[in-house]
Amino acid sequence: MNVILVSSGRAGSRSIYLGGRQLILLMLLFLSLAAAAVLGVQHALVRGLPDGSMLAKSEVGKNKFERSSLDMLAVKLGEMQARVQRLDALGGRLVKLTGMKPSEFQFDQPPAQGGPLLSLSTISSATLVQQLDALMHVVDDRSDKLMALETLLMQDQLSQELLPSSPPLSDGVFTSNFGWRVDPFTGQSAMHEGVDFMAEAGTDIHAAAGGVVVYADTHPQYGNMIEVDHGNDIVTRYAHASKLLARVGQVVRRGEIVARVGSTGRSTGNHLHFEVRYKGIAQNPVRFLQNAAS
Numbered sequence: 001m002n003v004i005l006v007s008s009g010r011a012g013s014r015s016i017y018l019g020g021r022q023l024i025l026l027m028l029l030f031l032s033l034a035a036a037a038v039l040g041v042q043h044a045l046v047r048g049l050p051d052g053s054m055l056a057k058s059e060v061g062k063n064k065f066e067r068s069s070l071d072m073l074a075v076k077l078g079e080m081q082a083r084v085q086r087l088d089a090l091g092g093r094l095v096k097l098t099g100m101k102p103s104e105f106q107f108d109q110p111p112a113q114g115g116p117l118l119s120l121s122t123i124s125s126a127t128l129v130q131q132l133d134a135l136m137h138v139v140d141d142r143s144d145k146l147m148a149l150e151t152l153l154m155q156d157q158l159s160q161e162l163l164p165s166s167p168p169l170s171d172g173v174f175t176s177n178f179g180w181r182v183d184p185f186t187g188q189s190a191m192h193e194g195v196d197f198m199a200e201a202g203t204d205i206h207a208a209a210g211g212v213v214v215y216a217d218t219h220p221q222y223g224n225m226i227e228v229d230h231g232n233d234i235v236t237r238y239a240h241a242s243k244l245l246a247r248v249g250q251v252v253r254r255g256e257i258v259a260r261v262g263s264t265g266r267s268t269g270n271h272l273h274f275e276v277r278y279k280g281i282a283q284n285p286v287r288f289l290q291n292a293a294s
Helices: 020-048 052-098 125-162 285-293
Strands: 002-006 013-017 173-176 179-182 189-192 195-198 204-206 211-219 223-229 234-244 257-261 271-278 281-283
Touching (some): 223 257
Antiparallel strands (some): 204 257, 211 223
8 A cells, every 4th residue: 555645845745655564553553542532531421420439329328318217216206105105104093093984095095096088198207207306395295294283183182081081980870969068977068079979899990081190098088099190280089999009100091990999088888089170179070071971
């Protein structure tokens, strides 16, 4: 193959002969340059796009974010379950304190729900977390208020337990009221500061309310007498007993046996003289016993 070179600066021309070997080398050089150019363009294009490692890293980051969101929701769900269990327990205690039937509330069962399906919509994890946080604040607020209500109910129940409203005798006949009456010994009008219940000797005498025994001894007028302090300046007396069973300093519960009926002291026969005193002043015990029955 002859190649003729013509130069404008020179008058003549020059011819070059290329054999088969030289022609093949020239074609290889041309193909090499073309391949290099293509590779350069591809490299430039690839640099402008995210490579495989970047895509992989992006996918890993996305998975980590989703895993973190799920973990956060799991934690929130666990906290909500704990709070709901606490509310269920609190609700059960309140039902017992108020005397309501547990079947009316059924705290151990989820509330019944239903309705027609109108539309469906997706909710993001971020929105779900926000709603869980708001619900947790509401649950905490309701829990605090219910616990305050439980405290008030317990205080009221304790106050009722400390009021002498339980009959001191389970079997006895009411024979003498509180107030002015004819004294059985003198025949004159005298103040009777308690009520009398006639019963057989040895009949059990029960504490009208819980309290602490502050007196358990023989009195010249009351005979064998028990005196129980119920707090709030309220004291009860059980007089003319044949036997004292409680001792000074003993804590007694409502209905607990503290003595037995007798006829000691200033008495005409077997009976219980029962008094209620508030700040040292005798009160009509019947009022307390009637409140217990109502």
